[in-house]
Every structure is written in C-alpha cells, then in structure tokens.
Amino acid sequence: MDLRNSRRNGLVGFGFAAALAGVSAGCASGSGPQDAYTQLTRVDYGKPYVGMSKAEVLKCAGQPRSRIPAGSSAETLIYHYSGAGPVPTPGGVKNATCSASLTFEKDTLVRVSYAHMNVRSPYDWQSERDPKKAEAMRKEGAPSCTFSLPRCPR
Secondary structure (H helix, E strand, C coil), X not given: CCHHHHHHHHHHHHHHHHHHHHHHHHHHHCCCHHXXXXXXXXXXXXXXXXXXXXXXXXXXXXXXXXXXXXXXXXXXXXXXECXXXXXXXXXXXXXXXXXXXXXXXXXXXXXXXXXXXXXXXXXXXXXXXXXXXXXXXXXHCXXXXXXXXXXXXX
C-alpha cells in the first residue's frame, strides 16, 4: 500500500466530513441549505458604523426610541425607522417598518442588529388551511430591511 495515497485519501475524507458538518450545522440552525447560503453571503449593512462613538451616532441618528442599559459600561439604543435608516425626527417616526438595535460598549458601537417589524416565520404558510392563501404566503417571502445612518459621514 502506498503511504502517500493513504494520506491523501485520509485528507480528502476529512475535508468531506468537515464540509458535511458545516452544511449540517447550517441546516440545523435555519431553514436549510438556502438559508445557510443566504446567511453566509448577506451584506452586513451595519459594519461600516461599528467603531463610531455614541455621541457621533446620536448626532446623526437622533434620540433613540428606547435605551437598554447592560451593566456599567454597555447600553443598547433602539431605533424604529422607515426607509434607509434612523435620522433625527422630532416626535419620532410614525408608521415605522424597521427596528434597529445599536449596542455600545464603553461608548463605542460594537454591534448593529436590524429587522422588519412585521417579520413572520417563513413556515407560517404551512399552518394556513386555505391552499390558495398558503401558496400565496409561501411565494410572498418574509419582509426585510436594510440599515444605514444616512446622515453619518461613513
């Protein structure tokens, strides 16, 4: 038996097992391979703003809808918005469609999470008894949002 072929076959088998484990992990955490692919290739619209100070964000996004303190040096600011992202608006945003959570540690933005406020499970169509409505729900997909701070210099 050739030792080089044995090693090569072992490495190929290991690589296949690692790839299969990655696909399996993606399937277990979402709705399948398509969801795993979508999560791996999606654009992180909040990334350009990570590292900004809380003062900079407040200046260009305005006051948040709410604040959630987390210990002595962390805080999450919650914004409701429509369109590209939060902007200073006297009296708040009426009929907001999106929500963003901006997490700060030591007054520095470390994470941005955002979602549509009317999001529903992609599996809701399965519980619909009317076949026509179920098919329409399945094809419709889930609403989504993007995020930016249009008045921030980034």
